Amino acid sequence: MVAPTEVRISLFQSARWLQPLYAEVQSRLAEVIERGTFILGPEVDAFEREFARYLEISHVVGVANGTDAITIALRAVGVRPGDEVVVPSFTFYASVEAVLAAGARPVFCDVDLETRNVTVDTVRAALTPETAAIVAVDLFGSPAPDLRELGPPVIEDAAQAAGASLGGRRAGALGDVATFSFYPSKNLPCFGDGGAVATADDAVAERVRTLRFHGSRDKETFMEVGYNSRLDELQAAVLRLLLPRLGGWSEARRRVASLYEDAGLGEHVSLPMTVSGAQPAWHLYVVAHPRADALISALREARVGARGYYRRPAHRQPALAPYVSGGRSLPATEELARTNLALPMGPMLERSEVEAVVAAVGEAAKRTR
Ligand SMILES: Cc1ncc(COP(=O)(O)O)c(C=O)c1O
Known part of the structure; x- marks a missing residue:
């Protein structure tokens, strides 16, 4: 490895x-x-x-x-x-x-x-x-x-x-x-x-x-x-x-997600779930961890691309402030905005690379404990 x-x-x-x-x-x-x-x-x-x-x-x-x-x-x-x-x-x-x-x-x-x-x-x-x-x-x-x-x-x-x-x-x-x-x-x-x-x-x-x-x-x-x-x-x-080529690329994206699962990524971070009956075409492979930003820094040091998405979700964007009603809370949105991190994904990612990413995530999770 x-x-x-x-x-x-x-x-x-x-x-x-x-x-x-x-x-x-x-x-x-x-x-x-x-x-x-x-x-x-x-x-x-x-x-x-x-x-x-x-x-x-x-x-x-x-x-x-x-x-x-x-x-x-x-x-x-x-x-x-x-x-x-x-x-x-x-x-x-x-x-x-x-x-x-x-x-x-x-x-x-x-x-x-x-x-x-x-x-x-x-x-x-x-x-x-x-x-x-x-x-x-x-x-x-x-x-x-x-x-x-x-x-x-x-x-x-x-x-x-x-x-x-x-x-x-x-x-x-x-x-x-x-x-x-x-x-x-x-x-x-x-x-x-x-x-x-x-x-x-x-x-x-x-x-x-x-x-x-x-x-x-x-x-x-x-x-x-x-x-x-x-x-x-x-x-x-x-x-x-x-x-x-879209069909083949989408299959390959699903295969990469399975490789992540098989390599034990779920032991370190929460994996994305899908709606029943869905065949996703993972545009981004986004996992979650309570210390996502620390993990991202550690992964970058290990030369693995990682990034958090929508850290400031739409209802917290300055331009959209006039449209936020006081009453409704968005707890899952707030939590995901804080805890998500995207890991490398693409149709040509190889098993050895997926395993290297999982090893790096495991190492980073240990260091940020
Ligand atoms: C979920 C979603 N909706 C809309 C858009 C807007 O697409 P575009 O950048 O082509 O205007 C994007 C893309 O960037 C997107 O990810």
């Missing part, structure tokens, strides 16, 4: 799993440049069809990024200025910022300590007669539970979960409408910014198409104030090349 002091294992392994494809990407990009169509052309059309087929859903609409995708999806399901939208605080800030960009008011809900995801009960506790939608984040690549029994439309924020599934349905087909980010570190990345909205609802898809292009279908008549938010042809070409 590699001694912890010799390891050099980064948190994200993007260069490692994407680099072998660079030559192919370059030649696809050259073809698109040669064609000379850069906005809403054949690459975006084809990617939308191919990703819809992968998700087994009728519509995918490419947009500029995962934040716009949420804002546009919220408006497309009928959220109006002043409406309330229930959203977890333990998520990337953009899940909440997008609610405000749609003119709505975020109402924060808690998550489950073990799955780190919202539950039917944490969301129900935040519902009011003004609730117009729920944002269910598939956090760290692990699908949130089905919330549709609660009534309001569910926007599945699947930014971190491309390649995951729940009960045989793909992440991206679990809510009334779903949103993706293709930011370069994501499970299905592009080489810049990109995003998409997925839905089975024809009317919602049509509204998303209109909203992404300034509220117009024909570039002549502007029916409502929308956005300039399009996936571009170069990014769509990259995504078409990478999409066929």
